[in-house]
Amino acid sequence: LKDVIGEHCKHYLKAAPDLFKFPETLEPRTSFQVSATKTHTVNQYVRHCPPLLREQLTNLYSNMEVASVSKDNIDTLVKRIAPAAGFHRGAIYLLEPESRLLMPRLTIGEAKASEFTPVQYSASDLGANPILNAYRSGAPIMEQNAQLDGRVVSFIAGILGHLQKVGVLYLEISPHLAKNRNFNAMACFKAIRQSLSDCLNLT
Secondary structure, three states: HHHHHHHHHHHHHHHHHOOOOOOOOOOOOOOOOOOOHHHHHHOHHHHHHHHHHHHHHHHHHHHOOOOOOHHHHHHHHHHHHHHHHHHHEEEEEEOOOOOOOEEEEEEEEEOOOOHHHEEEEOOOOOOHHHHHHHHOOOOOEEEEEEEEEEEEEEEEEEEOOOOOOEEEEEEEEEEEHOOOOOOHHHHHHHHHHHHHHHHOOOO
């Protein structure tokens, strides 16, 4: 995932300068603080999460290093933390600027790679695809009991990166939690999405 993002970032401006807004430099940030005591400052959404998720994300941040991408941290986030938080399935899509495809690159929880297909990026037609809609939207998209690929699912999808819009995080909410009014799915999603962005050193 790190290598794919790194490679694509070099080609975004050349392949699709009209779609992206970048800072003057694409060098990794060096001011990112990852100490456990500053987790809530770095990721403002953590404080709104349930105690277990707060603890898990705090531990995750304590293992992060400035300008470094750790496969172990990413694996922990997508294989353990996200499913434990109530998102039993999902995928990380990355935009390939040359083909203009949003490609599923990493699955989350119970999901299998074969269950996700590439999404064609279109500058003029959003269509009904939640991945495409999320990429083009400034805010996460959440739907409950939606018909998707022959299944009824509740999901949240949101863009990865702000200046570097490299892809989309798509998470499906576990059925038993989708009906729980006390479960703040959006807050948990935003905390996990920010954590993933920080794991990848995205801006």
